[in-house]
Amino acid sequence: MDIIKEQIGVGTANISPRAKQYVNDVLNSGRLSYGKYLQNFEKKFAAAHDMKYAVMMNSGTSALRLALACLKEVHGWADGSEIILPAITFISDYNVIVDQGLKPVFADVDNYSYNLDSKELEKKITKKTKAIMAVHLFGQPADMKPIMQIAAKHNLKVIEDSCETMFVSYDGQKVGSFGDISCFSTYVAHLLTSGVGGLALTNNPDYAVILRSLMNHGRDSIYLSIDDDKDLSKEELTNVVARRFSFVRPGYSFRVTEMEGALALAQLEEKDVILKGRAECAAYYMLQLSQFANFIQLPCIQPNREHAYMMFPLVIKDDKIAKKDLVMFLEEHNIETRDMLPIINQPVVKKGLGDIENQYPVAKWINNNGFYIGSHEKITQEEREYAISVFKEFFKNVK
Secondary structure, X not given: OOOOOOOEOOOOOOOOHHHHHHHHHXXXXXXXXXXXXXXXXXXXXXXXXXXXXXXXXXXHHHHHHHHHHHHHHHHOOOOOXXXXXXXXXXHHHHHHHHHOXXXXXXXXXXXXXXXXXXXXXXXXXXXXXXXXXEEOOOOOOOOHHHHHHHHHHOOOEEEEEOOOOOOOEEOOEEOOOOOOEEEEEOOOOOOOOOOOEEEXXXXXXXXXXXXXXXXXXXXXXXXXXXXXXXXXXXXXHHHHHHHOXXXXXXXXXXXXXXXXXXXXXXXXXXXXXXXXXXXXXXXXXXXXXXXXXXXXXXXXXXXXXXXXXXXXXXXXXXXXXXXXXXXHXXXXXXXXXXXXXXXXXXXXXXHHHOOOHHHOXXXXXXXXXXXXXXXXXXXXXXXXXXXXXXXXXXXXXXX
């Protein structure tokens, strides 16, 4: 069969005329630091997830790191305190926990949604446990009702890693609105893409102030924007000038520019088109690939959840099929793939925690058999049909 010339990638970027207009407006304004585009994006993104405060920074990983730093500071967590996270997730979740002097504790995932299994979660709680990191993987919310019940029972904080899942609901409630702090990403290949970018959302005003301080070198919250010394009385200005070069906690330089804000705002205003295109692509794949359901497990949408389809995950069910054979067949036919976020078998985790993969049988099964392809809105109907034809070509020789 003829191989398509352009790779069908796992992600895309939407640089629309509106996005170009907004970026040009930023360039023409001469102001690159925190201004109207970032402020507007933060406000609208928070509202889209039924939250009060949003702080945009340079990555979802930074948002997760600051969420932990904020909670550790406010609640006095000692080094070595435990944070529970799923045994399938991106490496950043592990890294930020270790970075903050905390201990990552894995819990296995369920074999249909691939999210944290609440039945496994409670088994991992000890006297040292301080928080649950609930990750919404591949575009589908985690099972938040039992997770929140367990958190309340044990007086634990909840951080939602929603970097792969935006705008969708669990039991009618938006992702990112369950936990104490929720974290999102606008990095390349995500649902909204601003090049670099991430957000931390919260309803707690004290957390919001600390998060913004942490991303600005730990600066005193009296001066976090170049507008904070404008239109003040003499007494107010004197106070700001005295404290605007004051740093009250160890912090980071995690800021972004107005250009990222402009790109993100444009895409936020076009999110319905983006999500509709992803849903249409995924629906086509679900219909066409169902003929191979004996060989591969398709995305399993839970009845109480929506799906944003950041990716289209597939897990091989038939022992006669080697994952590498199918993956390489797709890659050789210009269909990009990625592993389904293996973490417990990564060298850095094995170095820190030992060879623990056998303790998590569902995660191990996914590590050995799971991968994903793209399902974004820029995959044309012709490309979708081509992708299905490649799967057909592969499976015709599988008995």
